[in-house]
Structure formats: structure tokens, C-alpha cells
Amino acid sequence: MDWKGLKCGLEIHQQLDTKKLFCECSSDQTMAHPRKTFKRVLRASAGETGQVDVASLAEMEKGKYFIYQEFPRTTCLVELDEEPIHDINSEALFIAIQAAKLFNAQIAEEIQVMRKTVVDGSNTSGFQRTALVARNGKIDLPSKAISIQTVCIEEEAAKIVERKPEYDVFDLSRLGIPLVEIATGPDITSPDEVRLVAEHIGMILRSIGKVKRGIGTIRQDLNVSIEGGTRVEIKGAQELRLLGQLVEKEAHRQYHLLQLKEDLKAKGVRKxxxxxxxxxxxxxxxxxxxxxxxxxxxxxxxxxxxxxxxxxxxxxxxxxxxxxxxxxxxxxxxxxxxxxxxxxxxxxxxxxxxxxxxxxxxxxxxxxxxxxxxxxxxxxxxxxxxxxxxxxxxxFEGVPAEVRKANEDGTTSYLRPMPGAARMYPETDIEIIKVPEVGEIKIELISDKIKRIEQSGVSKDIATQLAKSAELSFFDYITNKYPELENAFVAKTILLSPREIESRLKLETENLSNEILEKIFSAVHDKIISKDAAFEVMVDVCKEGKLNLEKYKLLSDEELESAVKKIVSDHPKMPFNGLIGKAMEELRGKAEGKKIVDALRRIRQE
Ligand SMILES: [Zn+2]
Known part of the structure; x- marks a missing residue:
């Protein structure tokens, strides 16, 4: 299929790793048992325009009730909607402003929190709070620029636990976790492009830090239309690999619906x-x-x-x-x-x-x-x-304006009609927020980190892993403090050696604290132990629970000389290669290999 006329926009919702947006509850989703549950029935209420939203009405008609689970630490009276919201979480707001700057967006001077009607039960109050932080930004892909229409901060919905015909059960511990929402313009024009855009936006958000990681912490919504079709929203894609498929299949669906419309007309079918x-x-x-x-x-x-x-x-x-x-x-x-x-x-x-x-x-x-x-x-x-x-x-009209749900196989299914304009009205429980002045943002993008580490002599693969890992700041600290150490050695020791000890030697690595690692780096730097011994030292720490450098101490030149002499005189008939093997075995980790060989050569010539 040719994608001419395909227009797609992406909305990314990223959970922040801070406290909740409008209360002081923790945003950690533990697997605790609910402290209590309670039951509620919601009703559709008219927004400021006096209209009742069609999407809300559709939910109402199902006549359901909802059961909510409360938890210690992660829910309070705010989540239960029994107390007005507290002030906005300034850390979360700061992260959203940083994001806005990285997306080159124009930051609002004042922030007005709005209520967005939600009647599917996923919010106890019947609405989700959202605030526009910035607009009119852009990102630059290698091939083209993609506009960023808005950067918002909003509250996460409660998590569905169980759906029954008569009621739904929701977990309130997720309700109110701050989300940064990035919405692109409809500038994406092929299924392949959508993934690139999502990855790029995700990379920028992760570069800020303080974002949650793992499945369910980032969600993508899409809006898709083709020429002659209709803008359709697709909700809740959790996996990047599905995005292209979702766009492709939606484009097909619209194309065939348009054809179906013509066929119905051509065959004279009556409504x-x-x-x-x-x-x-x-x-x-x-x-x-x-x-x-x-x-x-x-x-x-x-x-x-x-x-x-x-x-x-x-x-x-x-x-x-x-x-x-x-x-x-x-x-x-x-x-x-x-x-x-x-x-x-x-x-x-x-x-x-x-x-x-x-x-x-x-x-x-x-x-x-x-x-x-x-x-x-x-x-x-x-x-x-x-x-x-x-x-x-x-x-008979073509493609209906709908909100659809992303399925695991890349298809979508009908969720509800497209919500109308009656959905938003101002939050009256808190005042308008004056945006704090944020100076120049000094955030290194992950893509720039990878480049920097690679240029310092680390392989691309390890540089990529390191740039995305929590270990990067320790790497930066060590390579700054001990500039003579090879960066590739430092990266390998911090990132790969512990993994190898766990997977190959099946040892626990919890004793390998950064403090212990720094002592090892310092010892290599001061030539107390050899670089080659670092791994063995680490293995011993895991086995014995403490650092023992003594065992791997480098021999002084004199000590090496006499040790090599002894090996030569103990094996008078051994050929040179055999002596090298013998010496390497006995002196491994106590002297650099090259020095051992040099010493052997010298002694043999004497
Ligand atoms: Zn709370």
C-alpha cells in the first residue's frame, strides 16, 4: 500500500518517578494487599458548556458501578476524592518544564489545571486533571522535523484490576502518579516513522532522569487518518514494536471502509x-x-x-x-x-x-x-x-470518528465515540500556578552520552549500555578521578564484570559496592595490583565478602626478578615456551604479562 495521504500523530504518556502530582503519596507500585475496598457509582455531569459529553453518556448507559482498592502509603483521602487536592508537586512540574525546554517548546507563563471528564471509573472524582505546560516545540529526526504541539502534565488513572459485566475493580495506587504527556503534530507519514519518533521522544524523556521504567510506565496513543478518512484515536499501545503495525492496520481499515462505503452505494443498499x-x-x-x-x-x-x-x-x-x-x-x-x-x-x-x-x-x-x-x-x-x-x-458515511483500543496483534477494537469539546473545564480547588523561572537546562541527551563515551575509547555496544544505565555517573566519577585508567577497562569493570560473575560463576554480587570498586580502581591506578587481576579480586569479594588486595599485589621489579630466576633454575631442561607458561601460571595477576616475559628473556640470556 502506498502511504500517500497518511497522517499520524503520537501522544506519549510517561510516568514520573516522583511523589504523586496532587498529594504526598508514594508513586511506587508495590504488590501489597489492599487495605480496604469501597464501592461507587458515577454519573455524567454537564461541563461548563452545559452539554453532557457523548462519550460520558455512552459509559453511563452501561449502568455499571465501581469498586476501588485503597493501599497504605500509596493512597490517601485525595485518591478517594474525599479531600481537595493539595498543591501541585513542584518536582514533577520542574521535570515537565525541563522536557518542554528539551523539545524547544514555548513554556506557558501561567498554568491552569483543567478537569477532563472521565466516566469509565478510572478516576474516583469523575475527571482527570491535566495542565498545559508548553506548546509549539519540535524534534529533529535525521530525515525531517516533527512538531511537538503540546507538553502537558497530568495525573495517571487508577489501574483496572478486573472487569465484570456489572462492575469494574480499580487499584487506586496508580491514580495520581504524575505523567508528562508529549503530543506531536500529525506530521508522521509512514508506519516506519512512528517508531523512530516514539523512540526519540522516549530517549529525551529518559535523559532527564526521574522517569519510571518498565512495562506500563510509558504509553503511546496514536491518531491516524488517511486521505478521505477520519481522525481516529488509538489508545494504550505499550510496546514500541507495535506502533508501526497499528498505524499500518488502521490505514488499511480506513482504506477498506471508504471502499465499503462506495460499494454499499453502488449496490443500492439501504440503511x-x-x-x-x-x-x-x-x-x-x-x-x-x-x-x-x-x-x-x-x-x-x-x-x-x-x-x-x-x-x-x-x-x-x-x-x-x-x-x-x-x-x-x-x-x-x-x-x-x-x-x-x-x-x-x-x-x-x-x-x-x-x-x-x-x-x-x-x-x-x-x-x-x-x-x-x-x-x-x-x-x-x-x-x-x-x-x-x-x-x-x-x-454509509465512511470512517466514524472513534476512540479505539490497541490490541496485542496490532489490530484495534472500538472503545467509544470521539469525545466532544464538553470534556474540559477548569479545576477550582487550586489557584493558577505561576511557572517558576528555570534557567538554562544542562541535560545531556542519552544519544550525546553514547557519542561521548564511544569517543573516549569504549566500544559502541558498551557505550550504549552504559549511557542508559544508572552506572554512568560512577563511570564518569572514576574516569575523572583516575584519568590514567583506560576508559574501556573502567566501563567493562563497572558494567560487564559483575554480570559475568553472576551469570558464569553464579555468584551474588551485592558486595561489589561502588566503594569497593573504587578501591580496586585506585589500586590498579597506583600499580598496587595489575589491571588483569581486577576481575579475580572482584570474584574474591563476592566469595569472601571482603576486599583482599594482598593476594594480588604486584611484585616489585626485584621480587619479580628473583621469582623468575627461581622458576628457571627449578626447571633447567624446560624449553622457553614451557617456562613462559609456567611463569604465567605462577605469577598470574602479580605482574603484567609483558614484564614476566621480558624478565624471562633477560635471565635466559645471562
Ligand atoms: Zn494521596
Whole structure:
């Protein structure tokens, strides 16, 4: 597919490793047991404009309640929404301002915290707080510049623990963790580019430090449209490798939806209105357990044969799209449609539904050649029929404006309609924040760190690992204090040797503190031990729990001389190479190899 007309923007949410944004609770997500749980029902309230948001209404219609888990240390009355928020966390705000500067964005003079309506239960207050920190920045990729529209700071939502048809359970320990949100303009024009942009933004954020690491601590949302299509939001991509796939599949989906629209028009298909017909009795003796034990409703779709089976993107059909609406809006498990059910005597039953069942439904619903039908089971089947019809009618317009959820396989599924403008209104519990003056930011980007370490004589691979590790400041400290040490040796000793001791020798390395390591570096620097002995010294520290340099002390020139002399006189008939081996074995770590060989040569010539 040619990506002409593809436009994609990226929104990155990065958790900060500070206290929470509007209270003093810890942001550490421990695996503790909840201290208490409590139940709440939320309601959609009108924003300042007096309108109730469509997205909120859609959530309300599900009629759910929510159960919240409280924890010691990580939740307080603020998370429970029983106390007004405290002042904004100034450290988190400072990090957001640093980020804004690194993205070359214009920082606001004043910050107004806003409330963004959230009615899916993920926030006890019914809204998420967000504040615009800066706008109009950019990043420079090798190929082009990407605009950064906004840099915001916001609170993280509560974490979903369990979803049931009647209620959802949320963990409040995540609620209120500060997030920096970086939103690019729709400047990304190919699936490959999206990952580059995400990596670059992630690298800049990690360069600041104080950001959380690991799965779930950074989330990417995408907005995607193609020419003639519609801006669709895709929420919650957690893995970078999926981003390109998500964009590619969304572009395909929109392309085929546009084609579907033309085909519907060309075939003269009429927009369906809900016409549910009870077909429960047809499945009384069915092999399908789902259909046998529940009320079943069917509906004929005039002129739509073949349409539900159209692949919008590999493995994802228009029928999957309809099922997505029914699932989200009515809470049913899915729908069965004529394009996927057995169409001949020879065809295998599908989901326990046989060709005979299909024929019975066709007859009862008066499905003619060229028509399609679908069936849906359960108490919410009537509501599901409404949702399916609604989605089919939207297909006559092209691509609906939606928020979709990123799936593991790179496809997406319907989540909710695109929220309207009624979602934001000012937070009245705290005053407008005057932005503190932040001088010149001295942050070295990880990409610049890698370059610097590499230029100091360390291999690219180790430089990259070191630049991203917490060990870098120790490396900088040692190489500054002991400039005669080779940087490659320092890097290897700090980064690779402990790993090797753990993986190859299966020893614990907790005793290898920076203090111990510095003593080893200092001893190498002062020529008390040889560079080659450093590893053995470290192994001994892990085994014995204490540093013993004595054992590896370098011999003085005189001591070396007499030790070599003794080896030569003890083995009068040994050839030179044998003597080298012998001397290396006995004096290993106590003298540089070259000095041992030199001494041997001298003594042999005497
Ligand atoms: Zn708190």
C-alpha cells in the first residue's frame, strides 16, 4: 500500500518517578494487599458548556458501578476524592518544564489545571486533571522535523484490576502518579516513522532522569487518518514494536471502509433500522451451548450478503467491527453473521452452528439471496441489535470518528465515540500556578552520552549500555578521578564484570559496592595490583565478602626478578615456551604479562 495521504500523530504518556502530582503519596507500585475496598457509582455531569459529553453518556448507559482498592502509603483521602487536592508537586512540574525546554517548546507563563471528564471509573472524582505546560516545540529526526504541539502534565488513572459485566475493580495506587504527556503534530507519514519518533521522544524523556521504567510506565496513543478518512484515536499501545503495525492496520481499515462505503452505494443498499426477531426456538436443540441456553435474536440485513465478511485488515472483518460495537455498547460476547456461518451441506459447523441451523434462520427471517443476517444471544441481545444497526449506518458515511483500543496483534477494537469539546473545564480547588523561572537546562541527551563515551575509547555496544544505565555517573566519577585508567577497562569493570560473575560463576554480587570498586580502581591506578587481576579480586569479594588486595599485589621489579630466576633454575631442561607458561601460571595477576616475559628473556640470556 502506498502511504500517500497518511497522517499520524503520537501522544506519549510517561510516568514520573516522583511523589504523586496532587498529594504526598508514594508513586511506587508495590504488590501489597489492599487495605480496604469501597464501592461507587458515577454519573455524567454537564461541563461548563452545559452539554453532557457523548462519550460520558455512552459509559453511563452501561449502568455499571465501581469498586476501588485503597493501599497504605500509596493512597490517601485525595485518591478517594474525599479531600481537595493539595498543591501541585513542584518536582514533577520542574521535570515537565525541563522536557518542554528539551523539545524547544514555548513554556506557558501561567498554568491552569483543567478537569477532563472521565466516566469509565478510572478516576474516583469523575475527571482527570491535566495542565498545559508548553506548546509549539519540535524534534529533529535525521530525515525531517516533527512538531511537538503540546507538553502537558497530568495525573495517571487508577489501574483496572478486573472487569465484570456489572462492575469494574480499580487499584487506586496508580491514580495520581504524575505523567508528562508529549503530543506531536500529525506530521508522521509512514508506519516506519512512528517508531523512530516514539523512540526519540522516549530517549529525551529518559535523559532527564526521574522517569519510571518498565512495562506500563510509558504509553503511546496514536491518531491516524488517511486521505478521505477520519481522525481516529488509538489508545494504550505499550510496546514500541507495535506502533508501526497499528498505524499500518488502521490505514488499511480506513482504506477498506471508504471502499465499503462506495460499494454499499453502488449496490443500492439501504440503511438498516433495528428489526429484531426472536429466533430462540430455532436453537432449542442446537449443538451451540451459547444459543441453546439463551434468548436469541436475529435480524435480516437486506442486500448485504458478502459485506460482513469483507476484510478491513488481515484477520479483521467488517463483521468484527460490528461485533466490537455490540460488545462495548451492549456487553454481549459477540455476534454471529451469515458470511462466517456454514453456507453448504458440506461445510463444518461453526461455533456449534450447523448448515441446518443457518437454513432455519434464513427461512424464518425471510433472508433472500443477496441478503445477510446476524444473530446474537443473551439478555442484552436487543440492545446489541441497535448497536449493530448503528454501526452499519455509520458505514454509509465512511470512517466514524472513534476512540479505539490497541490490541496485542496490532489490530484495534472500538472503545467509544470521539469525545466532544464538553470534556474540559477548569479545576477550582487550586489557584493558577505561576511557572517558576528555570534557567538554562544542562541535560545531556542519552544519544550525546553514547557519542561521548564511544569517543573516549569504549566500544559502541558498551557505550550504549552504559549511557542508559544508572552506572554512568560512577563511570564518569572514576574516569575523572583516575584519568590514567583506560576508559574501556573502567566501563567493562563497572558494567560487564559483575554480570559475568553472576551469570558464569553464579555468584551474588551485592558486595561489589561502588566503594569497593573504587578501591580496586585506585589500586590498579597506583600499580598496587595489575589491571588483569581486577576481575579475580572482584570474584574474591563476592566469595569472601571482603576486599583482599594482598593476594594480588604486584611484585616489585626485584621480587619479580628473583621469582623468575627461581622458576628457571627449578626447571633447567624446560624449553622457553614451557617456562613462559609456567611463569604465567605462577605469577598470574602479580605482574603484567609483558614484564614476566621480558624478565624471562633477560635471565635466559645471562
Ligand atoms: Zn494521596
Amino acid at each position: 438498516p433500522s433495528p428489526n429484531p426477531i426472536d429466533v430462540t426456538h430455532l436453537f432449542a436443540g442446537s449443538d451451540s451451548k451459547i444459543l441453546r441456553n439463551a434468548g436469541v435474536i436475529g435480524m435480516r440485513l437486506a442486500g448485504m450478503a458478502g459485506f460482513l465478511g469483507i476484510e478491513l485488515t488481515p484477520g479483521f472483518r467488517f463483521g468484527s467491527e460490528l461485533a466490537g460495537y455490540a460488545r462495548i455498547e451492549a456487553g454481549v460476547a459477540g455476534i454471529f453473521h451469515s458470511d462466517e456461518l456454514p453456507s453448504s451441506e458440506e461445510a463444518q459447523p461453526k461455533y456449534g452452528i450447523t448448515f441446518k441451523d443457518v437454513q432455519a434462520v434464513r427461512k424464518f427471517l425471510d433472508v433472500k439471496k443477496g441478503d445477510a443476517f446476524f444473530i446474537v444471544a443473551g439478555p442484552a441481545a436487543g440492545k446489541a441489535v441497535d448497536s449493530v444497526c448503528k454501526r452499519i449506518r455509520l458505514a
